[in-house]
Amino acid sequence: MVPARPKSRTKDTPTGLWLKCDGCSAMLYKSKVEEKLDTCPECGEHFRIGGWRRVEITADPDTFEEFGHEILPADPLSFHVDGKSYGERLQQERKRKGTDEACIVGLCSVKGLRVVLAALDFSFMGGSMGTVVGEKVALALETARDRDLPCIIFSSSGGARMHEGALSLMQLAKTSAAVQYHRTGNAPFVSVLTDPTTGGVTASFAALGDIILAEPKALIGFAGPRVIQETIRSELPPGFQRSEFLLQHGFVDRIVHRLEMRNELARILEYCL
Numbered sequence: 001m002v003p004a005r006p007k008s009r010t011k012d013t014p015t016g017l018w019l020k021c022d023g024c025s026a027m028l029y030k031s032k033v034e035e036k037l038d039t040c041p042e043c044g045e046h047f048r049i050g051g052w053r054r055v056e057i058t059a060d061p062d063t064f065e066e067f068g069h070e071i072l073p074a075d076p077l078s079f080h081v082d083g084k085s086y087g088e089r090l091q092q093e094r095k096r097k098g099t100d101e102a103c104i105v106g107l108c109s110v111k112g113l114r115v116v117l118a119a120l121d122f123s124f125m126g127g128s129m130g131t132v133v134g135e136k137v138a139l140a141l142e143t144a145r146d147r148d149l150p151c152i153i154f155s156s157s158g159g160a161r162m163h164e165g166a167l168s169l170m171q172l173a174k175t176s177a178a179v180q181y182h183r184t185g186n187a188p189f190v191s192v193l194t195d196p197t198t199g200g201v202t203a204s205f206a207a208l209g210d211i212i213l214a215e216p217k218a219l220i221g222f223a224g225p226r227v228i229q230e231t232i233r234s235e236l237p238p239g240f241q242r243s244e245f246l247l248q249h250g251f252v253d254r255i256v257h258r259l260e261m262r263n264e265l266a267r268i269l270e271y272c273l
Contacts, residue, residue, distance in 0.1 A: 021045050023217075037258045046215050046258055048195060050097070051104040051121035054154050058262055059108035059117060066106040068139050073101065073132045079163045086163040089125070097124050102157070103133040105140040107149075111266035113273070115152050116144035122156040122196065129201050130161035134171025137205055138178035141189065150187040150269050155206040159199015168200070175205040183210075188272045190265060193220050193243065193252065207251075211268055213261075214243035214252045 019028045023045030033040065037057050038047040049057075055064055079086040094100055102124040108117050118140040120127045129137075137153065144151035160168040182189050191209025193202075196219035203222050206212075214220065221228075221241040229236055239245045246252045256264045 019047070039258050044216065044257065046195065046217065048122060048156070050123050051102070051119040051154075052099065054119040054121075055104060055106070055108070055117065057258070058110060058119075058152075058154075058265070060110060060112065064106050064108040064117070066104060067143070068105050068136045069100060071101075071132050071135055071139075073130055073164070075163075076167065077163070077165050079165075081163070089163070093124050097121070099124065101132045101136070102127045102129075103136040105136045105143075107143075110152070110262060110269070113150070113266060113269045115150045115269065116140050116147070118151070118153040120154060120156045120201070122158065125161065126158035127156045127201075128158055128161035128168070129171050129175075129199075129204075130164045130168045131171065133161070134168075134174050137171075137175045141175070141178035141182040141205070144187065144189075145182040145185045148185050148187055150190065150272070151182060152190045152192065152265060153205065153209075154192045154194055155197040155201050156194045157197060157199060157201040157206075159201065172200050172204040176208060179205050179208045188268070190268060192256075192261070193218055195219050198222065198224075210272075212251070212253050213256050213264065214246065214254075215258060215261075216243060216255055218243040220246055220252075 017030055019030050019033050021028055021040040021043060023040055024043040026042045028040060033047065038049045039045065073090060075086045102121045103118060105118040108115060118137060140153065141151050179189060188210040191206050191212045193206060193212065193214040195215060197206055198221055202220060219241055220243055225236055225241060243252055243255050247255055
């Protein structure tokens, strides 16, 4: 059993006593924001949070057992950008975040119900999906199927990891196949889309949940609005890549405030099981 979160790991929320809300511009005590699970106590705006914080607020206390932590990325292309190798960038991210990759997976309980939980972390290289993230997502789904457990995946990603070239694109097929394997069992796969969920993650497992939930105002899409507008040469409707728009058009099943997410997940699992 791996400890849920070593005390030496860095915090996911910014340092300091005050935070400014991007939704209402209010200046907020950081402690009050944390009490509200990193949402604004004035307007409900959702702050972005890291993978370990997501685990902390979702799993029952002291139940999370991480697995797959030994899977580490390689640098098959000897990729360099801005004068740094991919390996050097990974080391910097690990030191800064105190975690090895942009995805955390493990077994845990949610309101007493056993599940496999995975959480992507946008603050680690934009939550990009390379070989390790793809492998961890597939491992989560396969482990859940083999143990006949539900799988919950929180997505937060900027897309594929360019540093690994075509190998990162292969993860779309791998994770999609893992979803299909999970569906041969009896338990649900619940995909939760958070801000942002874009690129290859949206184009693969994140869009394939048996039930798809989203946090309010989350940016969800494949390409950015400028690229889409230039491609189709047409004006885009306001907010067309936000969770509220996607709910109206049937892509998302329900929008759930972070304060209600654990209860909602438990209700879904109790109904499905």
